[in-house]
Amino acid sequence: MDKRGFFFTLDAVMALMIVGIGLFLVLSAYFFVPSVSRTEVISQDALTFLSTTTIENLNDPYAGIGGTLWDEGRITQPENTLLQQIGEFKARGDEATASLFITALLENIVPENYGLQVEVDGSSIYPLQAEQAEASQAGTDVLISKETIVYGISNTTTYDLWGPSVVRVKVWHG
Structure with a gap:
């Protein structure tokens, strides 16, 4: 026993x-659970970068002072923030330049496995094909959207204004 x-x-x-x-x-x-706080930080950082950085403080061969757009006369106000410049392109009806401008600024800013979309007045300017962003957002775990209003002066001699335009930055984890 x-x-x-x-x-x-x-x-x-x-x-x-x-x-x-x-x-x-x-x-x-x-x-792995996607971090809401990281997605929140990326969206806030992108919006802060676009809304506080001026053209004169930008070191970019395409979009900065002395760059391609400056030499072509498409950018004339160095005091504009990046969002104001995007809004000005959109107000002039030059969406292609707005898309190229923001692509030059944001192409290396978003980490891998994250997506970013910028809309001005409801139309997507980054990436230009809204279908790409919508397809990527459909299977996302976390989507953060930030909005701001942007306006500016289109003619410095007559002080003609453009805007206000609503700019939305969406960041998601894919």
């Missing part, structure tokens, strides 16, 4: 160890 009790006890202890190890592995397994 003593040997049978010993084997039953040993069997129970081994079973508990196996169950314990199994629970430990299941509970300590890494499950």
Whole structure:
């Protein structure tokens, strides 16, 4: 009888160890949950970058002072913020330049596995194909949208105004 009790006890202890190890592995397994705070930070940083950086403080061969757009005369006001310049392009009906301008600014700013879309007055200017962004957003776990209003002066001699335009920045984890 003593040997049978010993084997039953040993069997129970081994079973508990196996169950314990199994629970430990299941509970300590890494499950990826997208961080809402990281997506929030990326969207806020993108909007802050676009709304506070001026053309004169931008070091970019395409969009900055002395760059392609400056030399072509498409950018004339160095005090404009990047969002104001995008809004000015849109107000002039030059959406292609607005899209190229923002693509030059944002092409390396978004981390891998994240998507970014910029809309001005409801039309997507980055990426230009809204269908790409919508397809990517459909399967997302987290989508953060930030909005701001932008306006500016289109002619500095007559002080003609353009705007206000609603700019929406969407960031999602794909």
